[in-house]
Amino acid sequence: MVKEKWQEVSPGCMVFTPGNAREYHTGSWRAERPIWDNTKCIKCGICYIFCPEACIGQDADGYFMADLDYCKGCGICAQECWPGAIEMVEEG
Amino acid sequence: MAKRVGMEVGIAAAEAVGLCNIDVAAVYPITPQSHIAEHLSNIVADGRINAEFITVESEHSSISSLCGASATGARTYTATSSQGLMFMHELLPIVSAMRLPIVMGIANRAVSGPLSIWNDHSDIMPQRDSGWITMFAENGQEVVDMTIQSFKIAEHKDVMLPASVNIDGFQLTHMVEPIEFPTQKEVNKFLPDRKPFATLHPDKPITMGAFAMPDRFAEVMKAKDVAIVNSKKIILEVWKEWEKQFGRSYNPVETYKAKDADVLLVTMGSMGETAEIAIDELQKKGVSVGLVKIRLWRPFPTEELKAAVKGAKVLAVTDRAVSFGGVSGPVGMEVKSLFYHEKDRPLITNYIMGLGGRDVTVEDFIKMAEKAVEAEKKGITEEYEFYGVRG
Numbered sequence: 001m002v003k004e005k006w007q008e009v010s011p012g013c014m015v016f017t018p019g020n021a022r023e024y025h026t027g028s029w030r031a032e033r034p035i036w037d038n039t040k041c042i043k044c045g046i047c048y049i050f051c052p053e054a055c056i057g058q059d060a061d062g063y064f065m066a067d068l069d070y071c072k073g074c075g076i077c078a079q080e081c082w083p084g085a086i087e088m089v090e091e092g
Numbered sequence: 093m094a095k096r097v098g099m100e101v102g103i104a105a106a107e108a109v110g111l112c113n114i115d116v117a118a119v120y121p122i123t124p125q126s127h128i129a130e131h132l133s134n135i136v137a138d139g140r141i142n143a144e145f146i147t148v149e150s151e152h153s154s155i156s157s158l159c160g161a162s163a164t165g166a167r168t169y170t171a172t173s174s175q176g177l178m179f180m181h182e183l184l185p186i187v188s189a190m191r192l193p194i195v196m197g198i199a200n201r202a203v204s205g206p207l208s209i210w211n212d213h214s215d216i217m218p219q220r221d222s223g224w225i226t227m228f229a230e231n232g233q234e235v236v237d238m239t240i241q242s243f244k245i246a247e248h249k250d251v252m253l254p255a256s257v258n259i260d261g262f263q264l265t266h267m268v269e270p271i272e273f274p275t276q277k278e279v280n281k282f283l284p285d286r287k288p289f290a291t292l293h294p295d296k297p298i299t300m301g302a303f304a305m306p307d308r309f310a311e312v313m314k315a316k317d318v319a320i321v322n323s324k325k326i327i328l329e330v331w332k333e334w335e336k337q338f339g340r341s342y343n344p345v346e347t348y349k350a351k352d353a354d355v356l357l358v359t360m361g362s363m364g365e366t367a368e369i370a371i372d373e374l375q376k377k378g379v380s381v382g383l384v385k386i387r388l389w390r391p392f393p394t395e396e397l398k399a400a401v402k403g404a405k406v407l408a409v410t411d412r413a414v415s416f417g418g419v420s421g422p423v424g425m426e427v428k429s430l431f432y433h434e435k436d437r438p439l440i441t442n443y444i445m446g447l448g449g450r451d452v453t454v455e456d457f458i459k460m461a462e463k464a465v466e467a468e469k470k471g472i473t474e475e476y477e478f479y480g481v482r483g
C-alpha cells in the first residue's frame with residue numbers, strides 16, 4: 001500500500017478510481033477461516049446473502065466457498081448457516 | 093448606485109442569499125433564525141431566484157441534504173440556531189472533511205437547558221473544532237456583506253471549506269437597520285459561478301466521504317487543518333476585493349481607539365458597538381482603554397490579534413459562553429494560549445457575560461474595563477468571572 005504524506009492526500013479524501021476497494025485485501029485481517037462441509041449444505045444461499053464482504057461464490061456444482069483474499073473471518077456465514085455446514089477453523 | 097434601505101437584519105440576510113445565485117437551500121426554521129428561513133423560502137416561491145428550497149423535517153436533514161447537493165456541484169445555503177445547530181453537529185466535521193463549501197447563517201442563541209430562546213454564543217462554541225470557517229458579524233451591513241463574501245471564500249479552489257456567518261439572535265437578527273444592498277450585477281461581478289473541484293455524477297463515478305484506516309486518518313486531519321489555516325490568505329484577498337468593489341473594509345481583527353491603550357476590551361459579535369460607546373466615555377474621563385473586536389474566529393487570526401494588542405498591559409476578554417469546568421471561557425482560553433509564549437504578554441482577565449439574552453449595557457462594559465484597570469494594579473485573582481451574576 002502506498003502511504004501518502006499529508007501533502008499528497010486528495011482534497012476531501014476523494015477517490016477517483018471507482019472500485020479500487022478491490023485492491024485492499026480484507027483477507028489479511030482473518031484469524032479464522034470458514035470451512036464448508038458440502039455433505040450438510042442444502043444450497044439455500046443464506047451464507048452468500050449474509051457475507052458482509054460479498055466474497056462468497058458458487059462452484060460448478062452449486063456449492064459455496066469464500067474468496068480468501070477478501071474473507072475477513074467474521075464468522076457470520078457460519079452463524080447464519082442453519083444446517084450447520086460451515087465451521088470456523090483457526091488459521092494455522 | 094447601491095440602494096440603502098431600512099430592513100430587519102434576518103430578512104436582509106435572506107435577501108443577501110437571494111443575490112448569490114444559489115442552487116439549493118435547505119433551511120429548517122427555528123427562533124430566532126425563522127425570518128431568514130421564511131423570507132428565503134418566499135424569495136424562491138415567488139420565482140425571484142431559480143433555486144430549489146428543500147422543506148426538510150429537521151436540521152440534521154437540512155445539512156445532510158446540502159451535503160449531497162454541494163457534492164454534485166451546487167451552491168448551497170442553510171441557516172439555523174441553538175438546538176438546530178446542535179442537531180447538525182454530527183454532520184459539520186463531515187462537511188468540512190469532504191471539503192464542501194456550504195454557507196450557513198447562524199442566529200446565535202443559548203443552548204438549552206434551561207430552555208432559552210435568547211442570544212449568546214453557546215451554540216457556536218461547541219462547533220469550534222468542526223473545521224468550518226467561522227466569522228462574527230457586528231451589524232446588519234456586515235451580515236449582508238459577509239454572507240456574500242462567504243460563498244466566494246468557501247468555494248475558492250484553495251479553500252473548499254464550509255463557512256458560517258454568526259449573527260447574534262434578536263440583538264442583531266431582529267434589529268431594523270439601514271443597509272446598503274449591492275445590485276445583482278455587482279454581486280455577479282464579485283461572485284462568479286462555483287467551479288467545483290469534483291462533482292458526483294453517474295457518468296464519472298468518484299467516491300466522496302470515504303473511509304480511512306488508522307494509517308491514513310492523521311494525514312487527512314493534518315491536511316484539513318492546513319487547509320483552514322491557509323484559508324486566511326484567501327479570506328484576506330476576498331475582503332480586499334470587496335473593499336475595492338464596495339468600499340467597505342473587513343479585517344480578521346478590528347480595533348476601535350485601541351492605539352496606545354493600556355487596557356483593551358475584547359469582544360466578538362454585535363456587542364462591539366455597545367462597547368465602543370463605553371470606550372468613548374472612558375477615554376473622555378482619561379482612562380487609557382480601547383477595543384479589539386474579533387471578526388474571524390476560525391481560522392483564528394493569531395498574527396492579527398497579536399499586532400492589534402501590542403503594547404497593551406491588560407486584555408479584558410469577554411465571553412458569551414461557558415466551558416463548564418474549563419480554564420476560562422472559550423475566547424478567554426484561546427487568547428490566553430496565544431500569548432503564553434510571548435515575552436511581554438499582557439495580563440488577561442476574562443468576563444463571561446450576556447448569557448441567555450442578558451443585556452450588557454454601556455455601563456457594564458465600563459465596569460469591566462474598570463475591573464481590568466484594577467487587575468493591572470492588583471494582579472489577577474481568578475481565571476474568569478461570571479460578570480454581573482447575582483450572589
Ligand code: SF4
Nearest residue numbers: 051071072074075077
Ligand atoms: S467468514 Fe465472514 S467474510 Fe468470510 S465468508 Fe464468512 S461471512 Fe464472508
Ligand code: SF4
Nearest residue numbers: 041042044045047081
Ligand atoms: S447457508 Fe449453509 S446450507 Fe445454506 S448454502 Fe450456505 S453453506 Fe449451504
